[in-house]
Amino acid sequence: MNRRRFLDRLVPVVMGALALAAAGVFFAILAAIVFRGLPAMRLSFLTEQMRGVGAEGGILFNLLGTLILIATALAVAAPLAVGLALVHSVYLAPGSPGRRRLTLFLQVLNGVPSILFGLFGLILFVGWLGMGKSWLTGGILLGLMITPVVTVSLAERIEALPARYLEAAAGLGLTRAQIIWHVILRQSRSGLVTGSLLGLARAAGETAPVMFTATVFAGATLPHGITESPVLSLPYHIFILAQDSAEPAVKAKMWGTAVVLLAITFTFSLIALPLRLRAQRETSHA
Numbered sequence: 408m409n410r411r412r413f414l415d416r417l418v419p420v421v422m423g424a425l426a427l428a429a430a431g432v433f434f435a436i437l438a439a440i441v442f443r444g445l446p447a448m449r450l451s452f453l454t455e456q457m458r459g460v461g462a463e464g465g466i467l468f469n470l471l472g473t474l475i476l477i478a479t480a481l482a483v484a485a486p487l488a489v490g491l492a493l494v495h496s497v498y499l500a501p502g503s504p505g506r507r508r509l510t511l512f513l514q515v516l517n518g519v520p521s522i523l524f525g526l527f528g529l530i531l532f533v534g535w536l537g538m539g540k541s542w543l544t545g546g547i548l549l550g551l552m553i554t555p556v557v558t559v560s561l562a563e564r565i566e567a568l569p570a571r572y573l574e575a576a577a578g579l580g581l582t583r584a585q586i587i588w589h590v591i592l593r594q595s596r597s598g599l600v601t602g603s604l605l606g607l608a609r610a611a612g613e614t615a616p617v618m619f620t621a622t623v624f625a626g627a628t629l630p631h632g633i634t635e636s637p638v639l640s641l642p643y644h645i646f647i648l649a650q651d652s653a654e655p656a657v658k659a660k661m662w663g664t665a666v667v668l669l670a671i672t673f674t675f676s677l678i679a680l681p682l683r684l685r686a687q688r689e690t691s692h693a
Contacts, residue, residue: 440665447663457625457639461648462656466664468628472542472638473611473671475630476621479546480553480610481603487550488557488602493587495558496565517555522615524548529619539635545621549613553606557599564598565591597682604679608672614642641668 451465458464491509499506525548532544572594576586592599622640624647630636641664648661 444662444666469639480549483550492561525616525619540637545617549610557602560602564595608675
């Protein structure tokens, strides 16, 4: 009995210590990036294009290119996630083989390394379809990468809807399509928004899928078409500067770019957190 009491007290202490250690490492990394990147943070850094192989100018087109890629990813992932979530949580019965297979498919897709998405895009879009490096290819690949995150978030919200909502809608004579459109999707949109924001936070920082298919280091501005139309991006910019230069001026620009990328991902994550907490409160009070 004494041993059990000791373990009951020890486990929370160990878990708390591990959580504090993880948080400490995280904040140490965050502080290091911000400390090194703040000297480069000026308005001109965000409004000028890169010059001098990264040593001068800013990251205007890198920032715009990243925003184009993640906007395209959202346009690809959102409709796919809505369809998959409805199939999973509305059309397939709980515990059915079809639902289990779809869940497994989403888990496997979510676990595929990002570099494999890049190689897939390189073979299919750049090679077989002859599109070359293009923002559209990168956006499609990023959209496929984040589809499982968005789907699971939306599916969880759909499954958490009180049954009385659906029963009341059916009692009013609504068809299944009307129930899906006016009740299920409308009441579950917070799950779609939350999943999309979390997915975009991941997509914004991905390098491997876009470096083979969508982005270059220099020589691109805004897209001029859908084929042979690469863009600049923040992750690839950081990757190249970290690899190829030891000049202090270039390093300062690299850390400044990292701060901007960190700010984008943090913004998406911080917006998603209260939305997810509110959805959980609504579910618990329903």
